[in-house]
Amino acid sequence: GWRKLSDLGRIQSGCVLDINFMKNNPILEGKELLMKIMVCYNGSRSSREALRLARDHAKAFSGSVIIVTSMTKGTESEKNDIEKAELDLEFEKKACEDEGIACATHLLIRGLSPGEDLVQFAEEEMADEIIIGIKRRSKVEKLVFGSTAQFVILKAHCPVVTVK
Numbered sequence: 393g394w395r396k397l398s399d400l401g402r403i404q405s406g407c408v409l410d411i412n413f414m415k416n417n418p419i420l421e422g423k424e425l426l427m428k429i430m431v432c433y434n435g436s437r438s439s440r441e442a443l444r445l446a447r448d449h450a451k452a453f454s455g456s457v458i459i460v461t462s463m464t465k466g467t468e469s470e471k472n473d474i475e476k477a478e479l480d481l482e483f484e485k486k487a488c489e490d491e492g493i494a495c496a497t498h499l500l501i502r503g504l505s506p507g508e509d510l511v512q513f514a515e516e517e518m519a520d521e522i523i524i525g526i527k528r529r530s531k532v533e534k535l536v537f538g539s540t541a542q543f544v545i546l547k548a549h550c551p552v553v554t555v556k
Contacts, residue, residue: 427455430519432510432544434461435480438525442555443484446523447493456494458517459484462509466501474499507543515549522552 431446433439446457461477463470481497488495500509514522526541545552 427453432524442523442525462500462506
């Protein structure tokens with residue numbers, strides 16, 4: 393449904409958030425956002441394609457994009473991975489803003505599996521749509537390793553678009 397700007401941008405504990413997303417943002421000035429699009433992002437080719445589609449949807453539906461990366465834990469040994477994820481998110485946020493699209497980034501490190509984390513965060517943020525990149529896997533690989541995308545598709549409260 394219709395959402396006013398004041399409905400967006402709640403801060404969730406346990407995540408990194410650009411708190412200046414809403415304040416004094418010239419891209420948002422005078423706009424009423426109609427759609428909140430969450431992109432599950434891990435830096436892969438398919439997640440970059442998912443982000444490209446999210447930008448297209450945001451332009452078409454006067455929406456905003458939330459780019460989300462989920463990591464299971466944030467120990468000292470994962471410090472480089474965390475720093476790389478933060479840089480990737482910042483780069484992609486700038487690309488959205490350069491196209492005139494309101495964008496926020498979140499790096500979730502809440503101790504949940506990525507699938508659970510992404511579904512829970514989408515509910516907390518009241519996302520209208522989730523876009524996630526997928527890769528081909530055999531049935532055995534899915535059975536043995538599970539699938540973040542499969543979990544999101546089955547458990548999300550809103551429509552999920554997959555991109556190869």
